[in-house]
Amino acid sequence: MPDGVCKKAKIHHVSRVSFRRRTLLKAGGVAAIALSSAEVAVAAPSDVFVHGVASGDPTPSNVILWTRVTPGPSASPGSGIGPDCAVGWEVATDPRFRRVVASGSTTTGAARDHTVKVDVAGLAPDTWYWYRFRAAGAVSPVGRTRTAPALGASVERLRFGVVSCSNWQAGYFSAYRHLADRDDLDAVLHLGDYLYEYAPGEYQARDVVVRPHDPPTEVITLPHYRRRHAQYKTDPDLQALHARVPFITTWDDHESANNAWADGAENHTEGAEGSYADRKRAWQRAYAEWMPVRYEPGGVLYRRFAFGALAELSMLDLRSYRSEQVGSRLDHDVHDPARTITGDAQLRWLTSGLARSRAQWKLIGNPVMIAPVRFPSTLSIERRRALGELTGTPLVQGLPLNLDQWDGYTADRDAVFAVLRDHGIRNTVFLTGDIHSAWAAELPSSTRSYPLDRESVGVEFVCTSVTSDNIDDILRVRPQTASRAIVGAIRVNNPHIKHVDLDSHGFCVLDLTPQRAQMDWYALTDRTAPDSAAHHSTSYAVRTGTQQIEQVQEPVR
Template sequence: MSQIRRRSLIKAGGVLAGAMSIGGLAATASASGSVFAHGIASGDPNPDGVVLWTRVTPEPDALPGSGLGAACAVDWEVAADEGFANVVARGSLITGARRDHTVKVDVAGLPAGQWLWYRFRALGEVSRTGRTRTAPAADAALQRLRFGVVSCSNWQAGHFAAYRHLAARGDLDAVLHLGDYLYEYAPGEYQARDVVVRPHDPPVEMTDLGHYRRRHAQYKTDPDLADLHASVPFVVTWDDHESANDAWSGGAENHTEGAEGSWADRRAASQRAYAEWMPVRYEPGGVLHRRLRFGALAELSMLDLRSYRSQQVATPLDPGIGDPARTITGDEQMRWLTDGLANSTAQWKLIGNPVMIAPVRFPSTLSIEERRAIGELTGTPEVEGLPYNVDQWDGYTADRDEVLGVLHERGITDTVFLTGDIHSAWAAELPFSPATYPLDRNSVGTELVCTSVTSDNLDDILRVPPRTASPAVESAIRANNPHVKHLDFDSHGFSVLDVTAERVQMDWFALEDRTQPSTGAQRTVSFEVPAGSQQVHQVSEGIR
């Protein structure tokens, strides 16, 4: 999502796994020394496996992105108990500078639906112990499923207290990170109300492989993010800032061809660093979109809406918005998505969706300042004085019509889009025919949007206290978009999604002060989607 316009400024390796037997890890070895300075993580849980991740520093000058440091052996093990008395899998591998000394192991043969513990050993040091969970068997009857949901975590705009609160819960099966896990900007380019809370490293905009590796490494040193990664598996996808603002298949708003090299080289660098540094079943040259099954209760489809998309149109008056030749998903991913929806045997079809799919028409009653602020928030042009978000599905209406058409024509129920990107909380229905809604309340799905972890939102852009200017703007947008049932333009924080056979419920939590690492968080609102309804309703009680 666009937060800053460049023109307004002055300005791998494969997944590795080993089957070699290793001895028990020495209990007296350090679990917090210099070798494992970037923590540990797990992700992409399957019924029989999970991805494990770490990074080793074999010598002091083998810093991330440096290309320095000798290759070294890394041992790993997974146990059914925290004391590692019952080890269920172990192995060894070699990592080196070629993959920035990162380690990613796709462990298979694990028991389904169980909490497990894991750790690594290298150069005489033992990592901290991590906890992860495999998915239940594909046909398992689950009573409930619970996810943390986050997006848009800008290091420069604050501390990641949202991750601390999620880690402290202890009741999550996984965390969904819906994009903008990190940001590409240099210090002074995008932060908290123009104040750099903590500066990015390297102190330049990321453009090459070394930059991307160093930035990933910096984010992994955040203590709250490290604790969350060590406590629960992540399921991630990227949006634009993992590469550059408003990225599309052939370029990005925040990329100058020539001066910053070719877009193909920059994108390849960002994707390689992402593959190296994230606990995800993705390697450069492969596909990021994938589907995870959680028993008979839910199926989660994670989308990639940057790699294949056509360039954004310059204005919503451009007829290209509805051109079937333009795409946000790409043809192959669209077939994968619609076939998956049509053929799913899971009750709930959850879709990890980096940018909003619900149509949004901005009202003409907003002030000039409010229009400009929304334009900056959504990163979209103003047409006849009104902002319009052409970076979301609103700019690719043929693709949206195809997805919603499949839901309508096939009578598919219980589809919920889980979305990030826009730094605000939304609960919306997805009308098959927006022009006749709500007289014809034919909703074919729902969308729940999480706030940013730290990135600026409307009150920050307007430079006003929270809940002063935004409520009037939110009311005007809801009046102009009756399918939008909730909107909060001011909060930073996280969400928790609870899934049962009877309903899906999301609770939104707001941080008191994103610039303070010890800040508290409070639940602000809860909405549910009753099974079979394709509608959202506010509920008074939070998830228990």
């Protein structure tokens, strides 16, 4: 069959193929496509590969490759129409594809919104690779990816970009551009809110829509979620970062609906918006189709990655199994052991994995904040309401409580902390998003005795938002003005919290060595400017074995 011909064919949701050399094969009865670098594409990549390329979930031998094919104008995202199409792919050890080490073909079509995911196996550990796709007579942009170090291997350094909360309507994704411009990242950890479900005019930058969402409605159905994913994948800075390094992602609530829990969400009305079960199936399916993640509908998103002997990363799913959030009237007890944020199976998986881990650094990709926070009662009602909006929960008896975070599910947090304490587990670092602000905190074994007894079971580094509103935006004030009093009061009430920045937008870089783990925070100059600059904001590190954080003057270079 000639390169680029679309035809009716069986759809393969994920191709798992292992190659040590260039190979031709047959997949699902479709003849493989020979991928010669001398071939000339007859269609522009911008027409066929509008949504770029991406990779994700690296292991020592495997990596997910992703793209979306547009075989014709009618096959728009979410349309449910368009021909089935053969797609060829290849992986090489050089950007000019002179040494191809894996290749193959698969098919896609309207059944999976013309997205493609290939789980390539048989790769060498700790190695950079380049990849590309061919379909409909066009060649995709070239992507670069990297496998993880071999299990148990000695690793001197790992470096990850860390991001969350990227709201299209609230600004441009300059944070992604600055990460893409670096040449020192092994992967990017996206901790949730990769996209937002709101309609234009519902949630943006200080009530100004910088660029409107598509579709022009709140996303509820499968076609809606597909179109929203597609829109985000057209952002040039996000495309550049996806093509530069592999992503390791999890979802938070806005991939579905605000303040989602297992059987509903604050931003979902049964009846008017249909059943939440249908909506949940829709957003999970769209996520599986459009993200470079080793996940398919009906599976589990929480998963674990090993990076030699230096680090192990456990990515959590804190929306699919959680109990409903406590309301403003404290209709449930936050300490009730029957309430869960993880679900029983995920909690067992997390705690048993921590207890068994032999990696030096135990990293936990944690969508919502786990450090206990007591918000001050001395603030004005306006500032208390702003904190309540930031944390996504209503005021309780006039005070903001962190009820959408682990503070609303203390039994699960106590169980995790008990395992860390009772097993003497060291070097645990929670990496967190969601809260549109930057935090660095120790995790006290007991908040009652801290800091007289500075026993800490781990540390938490919270990245701020890429674009989503924070305190200065909520209060409509200049950055680092009204927030100073709030930060001061939070620090007084919570001595285990060493750093808070409630105003900045940006990204983080996590650097791991055998000696320490360091998080560098970078702030954007203006999230509403497509060419926004970024500057180093602050850095904090934890030295191995100490469980305590200290400020560092210089970022990693």
